[in-house]
Amino acid sequence: MRTKQWIRLDNAAKIFPAAAYGSDTQVFRLSCELTEPVNAHILQQALNETAAMFPVYQCVMRRGLFWYYLDSTDLKPVVREEYKPPCSAIYCKSNKGLLYEVTYFKNRVNLEMFHVIADGKGAAVFLTALITKYLTLAHGVSAPSLFINASHTQMSNDSFATYYDDKNHSKAVPRPNSYKIKGAKVAENRLKLITGHVPVDQVLRIAKGYGATITVFLCACLIKAIGSNMSVRAKRKPVVIAIPVNLRSFFPSLTARNFFGLVHVEYDFSTESGTLEDIIQKIGKQLKEGLEPERLYSDLNRFSALEHNVFARIVPLPVKNIVMRTAYLLSRRKVTAALSNIGIINVSFGTDYIRSFDVCSATDSMQVCVCSFENCLSISFTSRFISADIQQYFFRMLVQMGIAVEISSNNVENE
Amino acid sequence: MSQCNQCNVTVRGDNKVCPLCQNPLIGDVGEALYPKIPTVYRQYQLIFKILTALTLSGGIICVGINLMLPQSGYWSVFVVFGIICFWISIIAVIKRRGNLLKSITFQVVSLSLMFIALDFLIGWTGWSLNFFIPISCTVAILSLTIIVKVKKIPTEDYGVYLIANLLFCIVPIVFYFTGLISVVLPTLFCMAVSVVTCVVQIVFEGKNLWREIVKRFHV
Numbered sequence: 001m002r003t004k005q006w007i008r009l010d011n012a013a014k015i016f017p018a019a020a021y022g023s024d025t026q027v028f029r030l031s032c033e034l035t036e037p038v039n040a041h042i043l044q045q046a047l048n049e050t051a052a053m054f055p056v057y058q059c060v061m062r063r064g065l066f067w068y069y070l071d072s073t074d075l076k077p078v079v080r081e082e083y084k085p086p087c088s089a090i091y092c093k094s095n096k097g098l099l100y101e102v103t104y105f106k107n108r109v110n111l112e113m114f115h116v117i118a119d120g121k122g123a124a125v126f127l128t129a130l131i132t133k134y135l136t137l138a139h140g141v142s143a144p145s146l147f148i149n150a151s152h153t154q155m156s157n158d159s160f161a162t163y164y165d166d167k168n169h170s171k172a173v174p175r176p177n178s179y180k181i182k183g184a185k186v187a188e189n190r191l192k193l194i195t196g197h198v199p200v201d202q203v204l205r206i207a208k209g210y211g212a213t214i215t216v217f218l219c220a221c222l223i224k225a226i227g228s229n230m231s232v233r234a235k236r237k238p239v240v241i242a243i244p245v246n247l248r249s250f251f252p253s254l255t256a257r258n259f260f261g262l263v264h265v266e267y268d269f270s271t272e273s274g275t276l277e278d279i280i281q282k283i284g285k286q287l288k289e290g291l292e293p294e295r296l297y298s299d300l301n302r303f304s305a306l307e308h309n310v311f312a313r314i315v316p317l318p319v320k321n322i323v324m325r326t327a328y329l330l331s332r333r334k335v336t337a338a339l340s341n342i343g344i345i346n347v348s349f350g351t352d353y354i355r356s357f358d359v360c361s362a363t364d365s366m367q368v369c370v371c372s373f374e375n376c377l378s379i380s381f382t383s384r385f386i387s388a389d390i391q392q393y394f395f396r397m398l399v400q401m402g403i404a405v406e407i408s409s410n411n412v413e414n415e
Numbered sequence: 416m417s418q419c420n421q422c423n424v425t426v427r428g429d430n431k432v433c434p435l436c437q438n439p440l441i442g443d444v445g446e447a448l449y450p451k452i453p454t455v456y457r458q459y460q461l462i463f464k465i466l467t468a469l470t471l472s473g474g475i476i477c478v479g480i481n482l483m484l485p486q487s488g489y490w491s492v493f494v495v496f497g498i499i500c501f502w503i504s505i506i507a508v509i510k511r512r513g514n515l516l517k518s519i520t521f522q523v524v525s526l527s528l529m530f531i532a533l534d535f536l537i538g539w540t541g542w543s544l545n546f547f548i549p550i551s552c553t554v555a556i557l558s559l560t561i562i563v564k565v566k567k568i569p570t571e572d573y574g575v576y577l578i579a580n581l582l583f584c585i586v587p588i589v590f591y592f593t594g595l596i597s598v599v600l601p602t603l604f605c606m607a608v609s610v611v612t613c614v615v616q617i618v619f620e621g622k623n624l625w626r627e628i629v630k631r632f633h634v
C-alpha cells in the first residue's frame with residue numbers, strides 16, 4: 001500500500017478556511033457552456049480521466065493542531081446535476097469530501113472549487129482539460145492526446161515558498177477604510193449572479209480608444225457604476241477595488257495551486273472629477289505601479305512572512321482561526337469590491353462545440369469576474385444585494401458605447 | 416432570446432422581467448439557464464408553520480397541565496427541553512452546520528448522561544431513565560426523519576439514518592428489559608414512533624434502499 005501524502009496549504013490559501021463564512025464561502029465557479037446538452041455519463045468518464053491527471057486536487061482538508069493541511073485521498077469525484085446555488089460552500093467540517101465539484105445543467109458544465117486548492121488560473125487548466133476530454137469522448141474523435149505541460153511535483157509546488165526571501169519585505173502601507181456597498185441582502189446567504197456577454201473586439205477597440213487595457217477599462221466602468229449609486233455623504237470615503245494578479249506571469253511557475261497577489265486601486269469621488277477618462281487614467285497608473293516586479297515581490301514576501309514567523313506558527317489552530325478571521329474582516333473594510341480577470345481561455349480542440357466560458361466567485365459584497373473565449377468576453381457580477389442598480393449602470397454604460405450586451409441571471413429573487 | 420428596451424440588452428433564459436431593471440421583456444421566453452433551487456424556508460413553509468404551531472401549543476398545554484397537577488412532578492420541563500433540542504437540530508440543518516446525525520447523537524448522549532448524573536445526585540428515583548431518555552430518543556427519531564426529508568439526503572447515506580433511528584429506539588428498550596424502568600409509557604411511545612417512521616421511510620424510499628443494498632452487497 002502506498003503511503004498517503006500530505007501537503008501544507010500554500011500561503012494565499014492559509015487565510016481561506018478562516019475567512020469562509022456565510023455567503024463568502026471562498027468558492028469560485030468556472031463554467032463552460034456547450035452548444036449541445038451535456039451527457040452526464042460521458043462527463044463522468046471524462047472527469048475520471050482528467051482527475052487522474054491532476055493528483056494535486058485529489059485531496060481533503062483536515063485540521064492539524066497548528067494548521068490545516070491537505071491529505072491525499074482516494075475519493076472519486078462524482079458528476080451531479082446542478083443542485084445548489086452558485087458558489088455554495090464545498091468544505092464542511094464534519095463531512096470531508098473533495099474540495100472541488102463538477103456539476104452540469106442542460107448545456108453547461110460547472111467546476112466549483114474551494115480557493116484553498118487552486119486559483120482561477122489553475123482551475124481553468126483543469127476545466128479546459130475536462131472539456132477537451134469530454135468533447136473527444138462525446139464525438140468519438142481522437143484529438144491530439146492531452147498534454148499538461150507540468151509534472152505532478154511542479155503542479156503541486158508551493159510557489160510562494162519557492163520565491164520567499166526573508167530579507168526582502170517591506171511594511172504594509174496602511175490604507176483608509178473604503179466605501180462599503182449597502183442594501184437589502186438576498187435570503188439564506190445566496191448570491192445574485194448576473195452575467196453579461198460582450199464581443200471582445202468591440203470592448204478592446206473602446207478600451208484602446210481610452211489607452212487602457214480591458215482590465216483597467218472594466219475596473220473604471222465598475223468604479224463609475226459604484227459611484228453613481230453613492231450618496232454625497234458616502235463619497236467622503238474612497239472606492240477601493242481589489243484586483244488579483246496572476247503571479248505566474250511575473251515569476252516562472254507551473255503550479256496548479258494558488259499563486260496570485262492582490263493590487264488595490266482606489267478612487268476618491270470627493271476630490272476627483274469622476275469622469276470615466278479621469279478614473280481610467282488614475283487607476284491605470286495605480287495598477288501599473290502595483291504590478292512593478294519589486295512591489296509584487298515585496299508583497300509576496302509579506303504574504304509569506306506569517307508562515308515564517310515562529311510565534312505565529314505555534315499558535316493553536318482554533319486561536320489562529322479567530323485571529324485570521326478578524327484580520328480578514330478588518331482587511332475587508334478597506335475594500336469596496338473585487339475585480340478578477342482570469343484572461344483568455346484557450347482550448348486546443350472542439351471550439352465549435354463551445355459557446356462560452358464564464359467565471360464567478362463567492363463574495364461578502366460584490367465581485368466581478370471576467371474571462372474571454374474566442375470573441376466572447378464574459379463579465380459576471382456576484383452580489384449579496386437584491387438591488388441590481390450597479391450592474392444596471394455598468395451594462396447600460398457599455399451599451400451606450402455601442403457594445404452589444406447579452407445578459408443572463410440566476411434570478412435569485414424568484415427562489 | 417428576449418429584449419429589454421430600457422437597457423437595450425438581450426436577455427437569455429426564462430426571465431419575464433429584465434434582471435437589471437425589472438421591466439417586462441419583449442420577445443420569446445427561452446429555457447431556464449439555472450435550476451430553480453427554492454430556499455429552505457419557502458420550500459417547507461407549511462411544514463415549518465405546522466411545526467411551530469404544534470411545538471408551541473404542545474409546550475404550552477403541557478406546562479399548563481403540569482401546573483394544574485403539581486403533584487405529578489416537574490415533567491413538563493422535559494417536554495420544553497425536548498422542544499428546544501428539536502428546534503436546535505432543525506436550525507442546525509438549515510444553517511448547514513456540520514453533520515446532523517453526529518450533532519443529534521451528541522446532544523442525546525450528553526444530555527442523557529447529564530440527567531442520569533443529576534438523577535443520581537438528588538437521590539435516585541429513576542426519572543432520567545423513565546422519562547428523559549425515551550423522550551429525547553423520540554425527539555431524535557422525529558428530527559432525523561424530518562432532516563432526511565428536508566435535506567434530501569442521498570440514498571447512500573440513508574441506511575445510516577435508519578440504523579440510527581433503530582438505535583435510538585433500542586436504547587430505551589434495553590433499559591426496559593434490564594428492569595431499570597418503572598414507568599413504561601414513554602418507552603412504548605418511543606418504540607411506536609420509531610416503528611411508524613421506519614415503516615413510512617421504507618414505504619416511500621424502499622426501492623432506493625433496496626437498490627443501495629444490492630449495490631453494496633453484490634457478489
Ligand SMILES: [Zn+2]
Binds near residue numbers: 419421422423433
Ligand atoms: Zn432592463
